[in-house]
Amino acid sequence: MIQLKNLDKFIESRFQRVFILKGINLTINEGEFITLMGPSGAGKSTLLNILGLLDEDYEGEYSFGDRSLKSMKERERSGLHKSEFGYIFQAYHLIDELTVYENIETPLLYRNVPSSERKSIIANLMDRFNMVAKKDLFPAQLSGGQQQLVGIARAVAGRPRVLLADEPTGNLHSGQAKEIMEIFQELHREGTTIIQATHARENADFGTRLINMLDGKIERDEAI
């Protein structure tokens, strides 16, 4: 589904190029659950951002399906971004001014989903994540684990084919982390492609493929 060919990402500094990613070749098939591991600064987050179309400042080739991203128009790219990807962050990044319900609703609004359909999608998600009672609370009133659940619900509300998660359990204790991973596993079983970056080896066990990164390069790529 996704193919990266010879992808570089670098920062021009005054005297030299500093490579953040160098020579990445990666093929991701639909339905995979991939874990990116590696020390800080290895380029995991950068790779995720590029995969998620949040960062377009790179060299090399990125194809989604059978089309190269470079050949797409701005509008097509943002359409792709809207319809195919969901994002989950380490710091949850919920919008503070919005309630749980409204946070989950936001991506649907931007996809122009009709009101009745929105309601049923959100009702299903709240039910699934056991948040019905909390729907009118603001993020600050929730625990970290609960906030991340809202983050996941928000990410999957638009039914993306690819879910990108950057350290989704980094701020959580192990109990909560396990719960999040189980949800990922479930989503994976339902057919969602998941790419997560993490420091925790145990999280990789939930996935199907483990990619180790070091200094902007893929060091090891193995199936689990």
Add this chain to the structure above:
Amino acid sequence: MWKNYFKISLRNLRKRKLYTAINLLGLTIALVSFIAISLYIHHEWNYDRMVTDFDRIYKINQEFVSNGESELVGSSPALLPVTLREEFTEVDKATLVFDWSIFSSVMIDAGQGNQEESKFAFVDEYFYDVFDFEMIAGNRETVLSEPNQIVLTESTANRLFGSAINAEGKSLKVDGKDYLVTGVMQDFPSNSHMEFDFLASFKTHPDSRGPQWSPSNYYNYVKMKPGADMSQFKSNMDQMVDKYLGSDMDEYGFHTAFFTQPLTSIHLGDPTLNSIKPGTEIKYLYVFGVVAILLIAIGMINYVNLATAEATERNKEVGLRKIMGAGRMQLFGQFVSESMLLSFAAILLSILLLYLSAIPFENFVGAPLNLELLFSPLGMVGLLGLGLVVGLLAGFYPSMILSQMQPLKALGNKLKIGGGAWVRKSLVVFQFFVSMGLLISTFVVKNQLEFMQEVNLGYEKEQVVALNYHHNMREAIPTLRDEMVRSGAAISISRAADMPHHVKAGYKIFSGGDNTREFMITGYAADPDLIKTINLELLEGQNYSESDPARRSLEDENAQMPILLNESAITEMGWTAKEAIGKRVNIGFTNNALVKGVVKDFYFNSLHQKVGPMVIFNDPDEANILLIKLSAGNPTANLATIGEVWKKLVPDRPFNPKFLDQEYANLYQSEQNVSLIFSLFSGIAVFIALMGLFGLVSYVALRRTREISIRKVLGATQRDVLLVLSMDFVKLLGISAILAIGFGIWFSGSWLEAFANRTVLTIWPFATAILMVMVLAILTIGYRSWKVFRLNPATTLKSE
């Protein structure tokens, strides 16, 4: 979608209480001013448009040309409307209005004794054919068709008879003469150029019998037939002038012509053309319009500045929304909806405020504030448009900045809005430029007003009162004078043609006698006591006396008559004061006027004009005014004493003394209004701009709390902190000040141009205005920096 936008906007506004309050308050105050000014301009602009077919109605004015000098007057002769009706096919109707108040007030007796009334006019029976004001009682076809008929306005009828129905058919006395009330009409609207309480039939007045081509004392109006060719009409009137006045013009060596003025341009037209009501100078409407827009701009700038300053705080939200798929337009819509919400809230608040402040405002500006207009279709569309424009203009730039952010950078909080700071600084400069500029203008206007009040006019206006004089009081004058002086309340009494600041009678000096120059001269008819009463300074020679011949008693044009000339007049003739005494000059009505004395120049007109040549001569019968110099001491008591003498000796004449200094001040009513309005608006501008500054400084202080805490730990004093926080702003205000000085110099140059006698431009208006704004700004910043300084560094540094 929109519902969601508004919900979020509302929460955001509520969360940032300080900014919301500043924006809302600033916008509301600006909008109140804007709407009030708009209503005022609307009122002035729609003068006389309530009359049906107003676009076919014209006033006829007259031009006189003699000796190459042209004079325009707003009135014309009584025979004109008759001729127009009879001989001009393009004229539908023509009517005459004889405004009696230009001559004198009248005494009305409706059964409760004499009351003085001034809004009295004679109009002919065609009046309602041209001006279709509504009749409340009586038949408009016949109410003014016979002599001794009178129509009252509704409020006058209520005042005198209790109601309109009651008034019809009653009789009342005008200066002792019986009139029958045949009708009651609606009050003249506040934006009609006519303002009368009584309309009497012109047939009552002797001038109606055998109307002539002279004098030109009447306001005449025509209603043209639809599609009439106005330039053809003008040339037809020129032919009429040749036909009827050709021989007179040849004989007396002058030329005259009639010209039309559209009804709708009477109020805002040439202010020198006399009319029933003083007009408004159109340039002030433009000035007020510009000021209104500037105030709104200042209010909107507060929003723009605070919203862009705040943008960094909203990075995260914007970034997230983008990651979740928000398009630029969708984000733009969200942020604009925030400013729209604010702008409409401000409009609602300002309507409320306008209702609360309507009455003080009306008193202040002296024009009615028609708030009902706001709820007419036009008003609603206007308010809606205003809300949209203000919301969009204020929200456009911040929304653009916010929606442009790169999501990743925004999320990482790595973003500093550099471009925004530049725009923000320029906007602050603009705000304070406008505030200072308005304030400087206010001080310039005030300075000139003060100058006009305090300048040595060449006569004394303090403790002098003026009373209306009528020639039928002639017999009573000697006793009146003696009694008043004997009572100890008055020092001196003089009969004069007019008040000394308002002498307009034009005469001409012909060559003849000892003088060879010809020039126009202003004539002041007064009895010999004038010099003493207003304390004119006699430079040379002597005053004329009671025993000298008065103008009315001259036998023929060779009769000798003593006169006084002012310095300008003798300079014009080429004499020194000493030389002038005993010279003979020709002043038209006599070629044997003997210069008996020379008086120092005094300002006998508004200070808009230079002092010209003047002749003072003895002609008590020409007098309209009695000037009385009060004794020193309590003027109220003195006035009461004089009043008693008056009521004893001339009981049928109204006693309504006017203080000369107040009347003089009234000369500058329009300048005074401008000054008041300018003070108000410059105050508002400064206030809104300071509020914005407060918001910005708060924001900066918040951003720099950590820095300031570190400085404090390192030993910075409160003064150092103030310096750190205020330096940037003081620089901006300095730029504003330079721009404002430039504007102020331009403004005072062009505004003071209208005054032939003006104050010297000093540095003070500039210094005061700029210093005032600077001090207020530094106080504002100081308050904020003091609050930051008081924070305990331990807590602020820990939380970072």
